[in-house]
Amino acid sequence: MKKIIISTIAISALLFTASCEDDFDTDVQDIPVTAGEANFSKYISLGNSLTSGYRDNALYIDGQNESYPSMIAQQMKLAGGGEFKQPLMADNLGGIPSAGIPNKKILAVVAGSLAPVDAPGTGTTTLANIYSTGPYQNMGVPGAKVAHLLAPGYGNPAGLPATANPYFVRFASSSSTSVVADALAQNPTFLSLWIGNNDVLGYATSGGDGSNPITPVDGTIGVGFNSTYTALVNTLFPSGTTRKGIVANIPNVTSIPFFTRVPYNPIPPERFNTAPAGSPSNQDANIDALNTQVFGPLKQILTGLGQGSRIQLLSKTQGNLVLLKDETLTNLSAQITGALITAGVPVQQAGLMGQLYGQARHSTAQDLIPLTTSSVLGTTPSSPLAIAPFDKYGTTYPLEDKHVLRGKFNNVNGEVEEVLTATAAFNATIKSVADSKNLAFVDMNAKMIDLNSKSGIAWNGVKYTATFVTGGTFSLDGVHLTGRGYAIVANEFIKAINAKYKSTLPQVDPNKYSGVKFP
Amino acid sequence: MKKILVSTALLAGVLSYAGGFRVSLQGVKQLAMAHTSAHAEDASVAFFNPAGMSFIPSKLSIVAGAFAASNKVTFQNLNTLQSTQTDNPMGTPLYAAITYKPIEKLSVGFSFTTPFGSTIEWPNDWEGKEMVQKLELKSFYFQPMVSYKFNDWLAFGASYIYAKGKVDWDKAITQFGGQLNIKDEKASGHGFGFGFYFRPDPKLDVSIAYRSAIDMKAKNGTATFKFPSASIYPLLGLDAAKGTDNFTATLPLVEEYTIGLTYKITPKWLVSADFNYHGWERYNQLTLDFATAPIGNQADPTISVSPKNFRNSKTFRLGTQYAFTNMIYGRLGAYYDESPYTDDHFIPETPSFNTFVVTGGVGFKLKQFGVDVAGGYAMPQSRDVNNANLGFYGQAKATAFYLGLGLSYNPF
Numbered sequence: 001m002k003k004i005i006i007s008t009i010a011i012s013a014l015l016f017t018a019s020c021e022d023d024f025d026t027d028v029q030d031i032p033v034t035a036g037e038a039n040f041s042k043y044i045s046l047g048n049s050l051t052s053g054y055r056d057n058a059l060y061i062d063g064q065n066e067s068y069p070s071m072i073a074q075q076m077k078l079a080g081g082g083e084f085k086q087p088l089m090a091d092n093l094g095g096i097p098s099a100g101i102p103n104k105k106i107l108a109v110v111a112g113s114l115a116p117v118d119a120p121g122t123g124t125t126t127l128a129n130i131y132s133t134g135p136y137q138n139m140g141v142p143g144a145k146v147a148h149l150l151a152p153g154y155g156n157p158a159g160l161p162a163t164a165n166p167y168f169v170r171f172a173s174s175s176s177t178s179v180v181a182d183a184l185a186q187n188p189t190f191l192s193l194w195i196g197n198n199d200v201l202g203y204a205t206s207g208g209d210g211s212n213p214i215t216p217v218d219g220t221i222g223v224g225f226n227s228t229y230t231a232l233v234n235t236l237f238p239s240g241t242t243r244k245g246i247v248a249n250i251p252n253v254t255s256i257p258f259f260t261r262v263p264y265n266p267i268p269p270e271r272f273n274t275a276p277a278g279s280p281s282n283q284d285a286n287i288d289a290l291n292t293q294v295f296g297p298l299k300q301i302l303t304g305l306g307q308g309s310r311i312q313l314l315s316k317t318q319g320n321l322v323l324l325k326d327e328t329l330t331n332l333s334a335q336i337t338g339a340l341i342t343a344g345v346p347v348q349q350a351g352l353m354g355q356l357y358g359q360a361r362h363s364t365a366q367d368l369i370p371l372t373t374s375s376v377l378g379t380t381p382s383s384p385l386a387i388a389p390f391d392k393y394g395t396t397y398p399l400e401d402k403h404v405l406r407g408k409f410n411n412v413n414g415e416v417e418e419v420l421t422a423t424a425a426f427n428a429t430i431k432s433v434a435d436s437k438n439l440a441f442v443d444m445n446a447k448m449i450d451l452n453s454k455s456g457i458a459w460n461g462v463k464y465t466a467t468f469v470t471g472g473t474f475s476l477d478g479v480h481l482t483g484r485g486y487a488i489v490a491n492e493f494i495k496a497i498n499a500k501y502k503s504t505l506p507q508v509d510p511n512k513y514s515g516v517k518f519p
Numbered sequence: 520m521k522k523i524l525v526s527t528a529l530l531a532g533v534l535s536y537a538g539g540f541r542v543s544l545q546g547v548k549q550l551a552m553a554h555t556s557a558h559a560e561d562a563s564v565a566f567f568n569p570a571g572m573s574f575i576p577s578k579l580s581i582v583a584g585a586f587a588a589s590n591k592v593t594f595q596n597l598n599t600l601q602s603t604q605t606d607n608p609m610g611t612p613l614y615a616a617i618t619y620k621p622i623e624k625l626s627v628g629f630s631f632t633t634p635f636g637s638t639i640e641w642p643n644d645w646e647g648k649e650m651v652q653k654l655e656l657k658s659f660y661f662q663p664m665v666s667y668k669f670n671d672w673l674a675f676g677a678s679y680i681y682a683k684g685k686v687d688w689d690k691a692i693t694q695f696g697g698q699l700n701i702k703d704e705k706a707s708g709h710g711f712g713f714g715f716y717f718r719p720d721p722k723l724d725v726s727i728a729y730r731s732a733i734d735m736k737a738k739n740g741t742a743t744f745k746f747p748s749a750s751i752y753p754l755l756g757l758d759a760a761k762g763t764d765n766f767t768a769t770l771p772l773v774e775e776y777t778i779g780l781t782y783k784i785t786p787k788w789l790v791s792a793d794f795n796y797h798g799w800e801r802y803n804q805l806t807l808d809f810a811t812a813p814i815g816n817q818a819d820p821t822i823s824v825s826p827k828n829f830r831n832s833k834t835f836r837l838g839t840q841y842a843f844t845n846m847i848y849g850r851l852g853a854y855y856d857e858s859p860y861t862d863d864h865f866i867p868e869t870p871s872f873n874t875f876v877v878t879g880g881v882g883f884k885l886k887q888f889g890v891d892v893a894g895g896y897a898m899p900q901s902r903d904v905n906n907a908n909l910g911f912y913g914q915a916k917a918t919a920f921y922l923g924l925g926l927s928y929n930p931f
Contacts, residue, residue, distance in 0.1 A: 022898045024593075024914050028600040109750055458910030461649035462693045470754070472694045491598075507598040509646055511693050518695065518748040 036503035040076035045069030051140025055475035058094025058104035066483030071490035087171035095123025191245035208415030209402035246440035251448035257468035258478030265319035310361035321362035333358030366407025440500035483513030547925025551880025551893035552838025553852025555791035556779035568728035569676025570716035572626035573668035577929035584925030648691035651868035703740030793836035799829035799859035872899030889927035
């Protein structure tokens with residue numbers, strides 16, 4: 001019996017030792033949320049559309065309620081954060097008819113497959129000023145560039161559309177104020193700043209056609225990126241201030257679905273089938289005809305001029321390249337027309353082909369085709385030159401500059417490289433300014449690269465990627481994020497804030513926010 | 520010479536998710552002594568080692584038993600400060616066995632057990648719903664067996680195993696606001712077991728046994744997709760009218776090596792020790808091969824491979840029994856069971872912990888009849904969760920207990 005008692009005691013001892021380890025060191029219920037060295041009582045977010053909660057090509061209430069600053073503010077409330085008011089739109093359509101701003105995009109079944117279309121209905125948001133129910137803490141203004149935040153009169157309705165912004169017109173305190181002035185008037189204790197995307201994005205989304213140039217790196221305040229960004233941060237964080245803050249850099253636009261959704265060879269051979277439904281396909285015959293009558297002779301002529309790489313013959317089995325006009329190429333119109341006439345092509349047709357194809361080339365894997373271009377591919381351009389068979393946009397009629405962000409061709413850098421170079425320069429400035437002001441810094445560019453990788457970003461078993469629609473993070477415009485995408489952004493901000501200021505803000509759960517809505 | 524024996528075991532049970540989804544509850548008397556194996560008193564030895572049949576004192580032995588197994592798992596996310604508890608239904612592992620000696624040297628027997636299984640039920644809308652909302656795994660082993668006694672101290676036995684199983688798995692498809700159910704109630708597989716049982720000295724029993732892995736093949740499973748919007752089905756390449764697809768998959772029920780010994784310190788008092796080695800390495804990934812749904816992650820888009828990366832694990836057991844009278848027995852035990860995966864591979868559908876278990880029980884013998892009661896209390900060690908592949912981070916802990924009631928009948 002004695003031995004039994006001894007062994008019982010031994011087992012009890014073992015039990016006791018074991019039980020010391022079976023509970024959590026700290027239960028999450030007992031973890032305090034603290035502000036650390038920061039003060040979150042008045043948080044204001046500054047930025048552009050990404051900060052405002054813009055998604056699906058519009059700003060609308062449900063999107064604003066899932067903006068990343070509102071998520072951060074929600075967590076800050078657990079550590080002394082105050083109210084966070086957003087200048088909500090009037091509805092969930094997002095259109096501002098009086099400013100010509102269209103409704104958001106929604107997914108709809110078009111010809112049997114899903115496609116983004118404009119939401120039907122008339123937006124009820126107006127340009128009427130709502131400052132009396134403010135001030136607002138989310139001061140993200142869609143479309144704003146760095147210089148715009150400092151610009152007086154950016155909310156002056158009389159300045160529309162050239163020097164003012166319809167979204168800021170709605171919530172500016174006066175017609176003469178600037179975004180920064182309205183922000184500072186609220187005496188923020190904490191600021192977030194994610195700006196600069198539009199200084200390069202507008203150029204990229206307009207295909208680099210020059211209508212919306214890249215902000216130059218150098219130049220005076222209001223002109224050059226570096227001086228303007230530095231002035232902006234100096235204004236927000238004057239020397240001696242106790243105000244804390246965080247800034248984010250700019251993701252490379254080449255990673256967003258707006259440029260990655262449409263491949264460089266987006267035209268399937270079936271697109272050349274013109275036979276009525278039910279009849280045998282004439283795809284191969286049509287491709288053969290175009291190759292013998294148009295692209296074959298053209299390639300032969302260009303090869304003779306040492307420019308054979310401009311044109312490829314159409315393929316019957318693989319996706320075909322788009323035909324585009326590259327204004328940096330030497331114009332060979334006269335040579336092409338001349339050679340065609342010599343070859344016996346009627347003078348009128350030879351002249352037309354010369355005009356069309358003097359600077360034309362096929363796309364390469366270096367070119368980026370904007371999402372918006374997919375809707376014009378294969379349509380008939382409104383041009384007197386668009387005469388059959390030279391009337392198919394992107395196939396026989398070259399796409400203009402605005403429809404393609406050109407990449408490197410024949411070892412000559414294109415618009416893509418311009419954009420990347422500018423982004424890298426801007427990001428270097430952002431980082432060095434953040435460091436000099438001792439601010440928290442978020443590398444959103446790195447995060448976007450993770451998201452764009454094949455494995456994406458996993459959160460509790462859900463895999464997020466930058467794939468259009470099915471990747472879960474990008475909204476229907478291919479540029480802005482979904483609620484889940486913004487939650488991933490919010491977590492990056494929260495992690496950087498906690499790391500810098502020793503606060504303990506909890507992250508948000510991206511899976512709990514909304515993604516793309518399916519019809 | 521007929522002995523009357525009634526044993527009732529009462530006391531602690533054990534959380535037996537001893538690693539993965541192996542449930543060590545195949546004998547009430549054994550459980551009371553930490554589920555040790557070298558106990559050839561009756562037919563309950565059959566599952567542990569077919570060769571043990573040769574040392575059962577009676578010519579015919581019949582046993583049956585049932586357990587109630589309860590456990591609760593808690594996961595907490597240190598990033599979002601969310602905490603979630605499972606609401607698992609009570610598990611009811613069962614066993615029954617019969618052994619018979621047509622001649623002195625030869626024993627035949629049949630064992631029915633449920634050695635693998637798990638039902639885990641997280642709240643439907645919990646943060647890990649993409650991985651699992653509910654997973655029910657069941658297995659049934661049917662084992663005919665035979666044992667040959669070479670001499671007074673050595674027997675060899677072998678068994679054939681036919682296994683039937685069931686899987687029923689609900690998980691969310693967050694990106695599309697939907698749900699996937701994976702179900703097969705007719706999975707099956709084959710295996711075998713064999714062992715040596717030694718009694719070199721009347722005081723000492725030694726049991727060495729091997730039970731093979733069984734690949735449970737779900738050949739005709741059904742995957743049912745539920746989405747709120749009809750447009751999602753064609754987007755994923757699914758037939759919207761049906762919303763279902765077939766799949767095949769293989770789930771390994773892994774092999775186990777056991778060495779156990781029992782020593783009678785006095786005629787009334789014995790101690791037992793066991794060592795088990797579980798071949799969990801076999802469960803390195805789970806492959807679901809859908810018939811048509813292109814929702815996989817491989818070159819063939821209908822094949823989905825999830826890494827599991829289990830590793831082989833060990834269990835150490837120590838138990839004892841004291842006969843207060845020749846009718847009443849008291850038993851105690853303790854064991855330590857290793858989790859078959861590291862923190863990097865923690866998965867919420869089969870949560871697993873390094874676990875200490877204390878067990879105990881009481882047995883009563885009355886003529887040919889025995890009644891045993893056993894219980895176990897498990898103390899799984901809390902652990903970190905760092906599964907980068909799933910983006911699943913936090914901490915997990917669990918509690919569990921077992922109760923068992925066993926009957927034995929040894930008529931002659």
